[in-house]
Amino acid sequence: MINKTNITGIILAGGKSSRMGIDKGFLMLNDKPFVQYSIDALKPLVSEIIIVSDNPDYDVFGLKRITDITKDAGPVSGIYSGLEASKTELNLVLSCDIPLITSEVLQLLTNAIDDTSDIIQVESNGKSMPLIALYKKTVNDIFKSFLEQGERRLRVAIKGCNYKNVVLDEAFQNATLNVNTKEEFKQIEDAYYD
Numbered sequence: 175m176i177n178k179t180n181i182t183g184i185i186l187a188g189g190k191s192s193r194m195g196i197d198k199g200f201l202m203l204n205d206k207p208f209v210q211y212s213i214d215a216l217k218p219l220v221s222e223i224i225i226v227s228d229n230p231d232y233d234v235f236g237l238k239r240i241t242d243i244t245k246d247a248g249p250v251s252g253i254y255s256g257l258e259a260s261k262t263e264l265n266l267v268l269s270c271d272i273p274l275i276t277s278e279v280l281q282l283l284t285n286a287i288d289d290t291s292d293i294i295q296v297e298s299n300g301k302s303m304p305l306i307a308l309y310k311k312t313v314n315d316i317f318k319s320f321l322e323q324g325e326r327r328l329r330v331a332i333k334g335c336n337y338k339n340v341v342l343d344e345a346f347q348n349a350t351l352n353v354n355t356k357e358e359f360k361q362i363e364d365a366y367y368d
């Protein structure tokens with residue numbers, strides 16, 4: 175049976191935020207940092223939350239923080255590092271730049287858990303979203319070998335695993351919007367205050 179004691183939340187917050195210019199996890203929406211929205215969406219569903227980032231400013235949230243095992247290798251390394259630190263087989267992985275995310279969307283992922291899929295990712299508006307996804311710890315061997323080969327493309331690593339998509343209804347699509355640029359930040363503010 176699935177309950178919150180056997181799922182870990184892993185938040186990736188170790189990116190360069192080069193398009194935005196400042197660490198995206200600390201962008202503020204309605205007086206709340208972006209990363210707090212990921213934390214709040216995970217909280218009802220998981221027993222522990224791990225933040226994967228080299229930035230010690232994230233310690234302010236009082237959660238376990240770990241650093242990437244392989245540096246500068248992008249989300250493949252962030253996910254690998256988070257899964258290595260996790261104590262559970264099931265793990266909900268989120269980025270820190272999706273402030274409209276809800277527990278309801280994450281529950282659609284946990285509802286879809288089966289014996290054959292090692293990765294279950296959201297598909298929103300025709301796009302796979304591997305940073306709103308559930309990962310079983312068992313993918314770690316595959317991710318490790320991709321990292322050893324210097325493969326950094328997350329979609330390539332995912333294709334090496336058993337994965338499936340959970341296609342979201344249009345009503346949920348705003349919840350998966352992510353922010354890379356100032357223009358996208360403005361769109362999120364518009365959607366939030368709409």
Ligand SMILES: Nc1nc2c(ncn2[C@@H]2O[C@H](COP(=O)(O)OP(=O)(O)OP(=O)(O)O)[C@@H](O)[C@H]2O)c(=O)[nH]1
Nearest residue numbers: 186187188189190191192193226248249252269270
């Ligand atoms: N731990 C970890 N997280 C990462 C890494 N690269 C990206 N992320 C996270 O993955 C999510 C998506 O990151 P992107 O927006 O694609 O990349 P970014 O480096 O943050 O931003 P850009 O420099 O603008 O591409 C964000 O939550 C990032 O913090 C990494 O090397 N390690």
